[in-house]
Amino acid sequence: MTSESPAPGYIRSPMNPSERAQSYSPENGSNAEDVALMRRIVEADETALGALYDRWVRSLYSLVLHLLKDPDEAEDVVEETFWQAWRKASSYEPSRGAVSTWLLTIGRRKALDRLRARKRSKEDTVTGEHGFADMPSTAPDPSSEVESAELREQIRAALNELPDEQREVLELGYFTGLSQSEIAEATGQPLGTVKTRMRLAMQKLREPLAMYRGVRE
């Protein structure tokens, strides 16, 4: 596939060749199947879009619903995300990560756009109700695949290792889309402190999660 117009927010920078293997693909089998579907989508095979939808709608919906707290809006975002996947399929590059990661990235960005729009229209305010702690460790999961559960536990464990102040800025950035300046204002911390905390949080998460970059093809 080509890389004419990378998806918003997606990885542009080069990766280590060892990392170019396929990334983790949680509960629906190999990422290779997703990549094959993406190739068919590039060739305008809408049945592949349907198959991709079936594989990832649940994960995507779960994420955007958690961000937006509104089922109607979440459904809109799900549709927009898969539609973008159809329209921009040629921008997906397997070397840069799993299809599922790509979809979740698109979906999250769209959800954040809506959150920001809410904020602009003053229909909603940041209440701090979002957080990784809201994400239950025993969420119902019909697929119950071992790797998926393992990944979630790994992420959760890594988050729990973060100091509270680092986890806080990460949560605000991840769930609300607040800029670092806004986070500084909301938390009463200097901007530099916020930047440092966020960077440290990301760096601390990176190592325990690195293994999920090159898991299975």
Add this chain to the structure above:
Amino acid sequence: MTHEEAFSELSAVALDTASADVANAVRAHAAACPECGPELAAMEHTVALLGELAPAAQINRGRSAGIRSRLLMRARSERESRSAPVPGPPDIARGVASLTGQGQRITPNAQRVVTGESRRVTPAQAPSVPFDVVPARRGVNWYAIAATVALVITGAQLFRVTSDRERMRSQLAQVDTTKSPVDSLTLALSQKDSMIAAMTGPDVKVVALTNQGARQPLGRMMWNRSSNDWIMVAYNLRQPKPGMTYQVWLVTADSKISAGTFHPDAKGNTFMHAKYAMDRNALRAVAITEEPEGGMPSPTGPMVVAGAA
């Protein structure tokens, strides 16, 4: 942007919380920076993985099916409208058949059972203007279920169903014993019988579709509430303007369900059939509006005909 400045913004860019200007500058720097490039990639991957933590939420099955259908229809529509050649020109009858089990072709003499132009369902998205009904809230049920409404055959008048049936029966009697054509004819005949039954059953609700100033009804929607068949006939419709199409709406108290788009035949007549389950008391009205080609998620154009249920 200096390396230090870019490095300090990496996490914001990875989280998509940096301004567009800053993000562009950071990405431009990272693309050429051996330190920032991998760092940004790793951060973005970490951010993406955080999405896996979302608590499993179950999307409503019906709504999910609606979204899926809508996506596939949009995709197919876009594929078909692309100017560049695409593999395998669409067989409308077969495509429709795949959605509904209808729209069969007759194999002998390559004659089609039903003439006219077929249209697929167009998604409905948000309640809107032209209908004088209770405004619907955003993204309600109809949004998801609309795409399950499959309109299958258009362009022929209602009476053609019965005349086609007789013609097919005649063909069936004359055809040789080759199994395949006989099967095709039998299937088509069976479908005609089903359609007639759907229009004449005891539980059929009929909605007259009229236009302001018109003395005679310009159409009828027949809804067999037992079999969930919807059959619409409309007469004397003018051709939609270039780039426009007609779109059918099923109006309930809180939604306007797109039931598909169509172009009338040369005489301005249309016949459509859909399979769609709806609460037997939910229908408030049926309307047809003129919308841009491909249909709209909610009605925006002028109402052509409408009728209260």
